[in-house]
Amino acid sequence: MRKNLLQSFASLGLVQLINYVFPLITIPYVSRIIGPEGYGIINYATAFVAYFNILISYGFDYTATRRIAADPDSLGTVFSEVLTARIYLFLISTVLFIISLFIFTPLSDHKTVAVIVFCSCLSTCLTPQYVFQGLQYLNIFAFTNFIRGLLNCLLILLLIKQADDFIVLPLINLVLGVGISLFLIVFAILKFRIKFHFVQFKKVWKLLIEERMMYLSSFVVSIYTTTNIIVLGFFATNAEVGYYTTAQSLIFIVINVINLPLSTVLFPYISKSFSNDQEEGLNVLRSILPVLIYILTFVGILIYFLAPFSIHLIYGNKFDNAIGPLKILAFLPLISMINTFLGIQTMLNLKMDKDFFNVTAMAALIGFSLNLLLSSQFGFMGTSYSYLLIEIFVFAALYITLLKRNVNLLLADKFTPNAMINIIKRIVFK
Template sequence: MVPSKNRILIKNVASLGVVQVVNYIFPLLTIPYVSRIIGPEGFGLINYITAFVSYFVLIVYYGFDLTATRKIAVDPDNLAIRSAVFSEVTCARILLFLVTIAGFLICISSVPLLSENVKLSLVLFLTVVSALLTPQYVFQGLQKLPVLSMLTVVKGVVNTSLIFIFVATKEDLLLYASITVFSNFLISLIAILYVIFVIKIKFTFYSISHTISILKEGRLIFFSSIIFSLYTTTNIIILGFFAEATTIGYYTTAVSFIIIVQSVVNIPLSSSLYPYIGKSFSESEENGIVKLRKIVPLVFYFTAAICLGILVLAPFVVLFIYGKSFTGSIISVQILSFLPLISAMSSLMGIQTMLNLRMDNLFLKITSFAACFSLVLNVLMGYYFSYIGTSISYLLTELLICASFYLILKNKGLILFKKENFKFKNVITQVQNMRNM
């Protein structure tokens, strides 16, 4: 490990981690205020519509944050490659965006909850425009994530300020959603202008045939992301068939809280480590595995401590942040409290290892099986146990995926979990070594 590379890695993880923590303080500032205004029913309504919109966001993203990042990270100093990848992704996203418009109009006409709230549905759909513009994969591939994170802080300041100024009553639900959508659009627009004018990436239009070939090339990762949403998003839609908006609010509030924790804990690690480890694997499989073995214990102990804190403090945190009307969310938060740990381990084994070793097919098979398992389990658990059953289903699905990744890698002789690396003495030594490099 070259010292300069370690400094880049530590800088990415540390700066992005700090900025993400600061960034997610903003929702913690606004949620206590907003939750007491719109209540569980308002949160349930917004989150239910957002569940539909998230599918169209995924279509526009098309897994490019993984595939395009991988292409750029192999040779980050090559301006021609950067520009080509950026142009291909942008053309592909424009084509996909046109498809999503037609698809969402069909959903509005056929789904009662969307048709009953047309204005709110259309406002939330504008999130797809932000997905079209955002060039996060460029920042990840070039390991310039602190820049993107600083822009996200700007979004947080704008979003928080506007909410406190304009959202005052339950009737401001549409305005609340509009402010959030506007903030997302603002950060995406600034980010893409930065990419064009500061990083000097040039955009070129590609033919439809070439664009379609790019979409075919990344279809496995795209299908994996869609399948992943079947047990993270579709469970909300399934729950909607058995529960009212308030109950949906209980569940989605718990999930949102866990996602905030996962974002603070996992996103800085995975986003910074992905291009770094990807380059290590491009040098040699052995080099990538060795570096992963050293990283796994650090991530494990860090996320495990966070999860224990959530489990113990859930009753206090939920009542303090959301208010007494969200008491029903406490049990859901406790059930999902260990998701950050499970997700971190799955990311290291699945995204960081299997995808870097081009095990895309195996990755897709595992997530496909888990998605089918989740759909069946969600229907049964949601019907009999409402949102508590949905929470248990989510946890069991994540455990299944994590265990499957571990067994697949073990059968191929790729052992990331070495007992000696988990000894506290060795973990402390590894931390000290990384700090000194």
């Protein structure tokens, strides 16, 4: 099991790293052509459409993964229920998006970009990520991400030649995203002999009610992660939105290279440990978490001190104003990873969905208010501080909530050098 776990993480981690090597080739090229304003337009539309992606996803990548990991024989049923539910949710999202086009000025000013970005929700609707996660069959999933990164790099270099070509970026993402999702869903059906049947609306509605806590938690989290961009758009220019989203994008690269593979690989493994014995699952988390904290603390230090060099090298001098936000968010990957372990990896596996939602709902309320205040007063720098402060609040709230249930993942003896060596040996050599 540990060998498979290590191989899965190494595979996903390597592919994610390669996927973000490609942008290191294309971003210096694109940023010098489209500039901060072009990035601001695209990233604003992406942030707005993120709400619809969350609705369509509905947290199934966690809840369906958990169901399949616990009972692989339920694969066909889970697949049919999730795909049917997501089709309904996509249709609802389409209606809501059309209405939004006529209400929100930043979207109506750039309708073409907004429509293209929204159409990428088809990828979220179709992707069977939960199937591969639940069965811990991640190699094909990682490989397709690599192919997508390679094609994305080639198409950008071939098609983007002038500032007005910024619209090509979301178009490329749409074509590749939907194409890869179609391939994955066909591959999953053939590989695992899944028989899809369209589920009745009554049963879909029951599923949506049962899984609502995970969706609501994802939605409220977006209020203090994605809404910051939406709010900033009302107080700042497209260029200023571009400065902030540039810094946030670099931080998300680190999160996607390290945190995302960990979450994808570990969630079904940890879920299975919890299904065997609760204390076994907690001990796995207590052993792994300190190693990751040390690694991501070092990563945060590097991000902070290399911020000026990174911005100049990747984006050019036009993006100098992104250096400040990048320094402020330098330790976000560390805090985000801890919050993922405390919330998703621990609370969800302990069936503390409601507690997780309560924390994230409180964070959303405080985060939105804080973001509104700081963004209006200090622009994109205020947005950066707001994001950091609310993630720190989430950490404190999750940790205290777990302590009240007599669950403590941060044990001092697990942070000693000997403990570090032992856990690495167990993962690598057993």
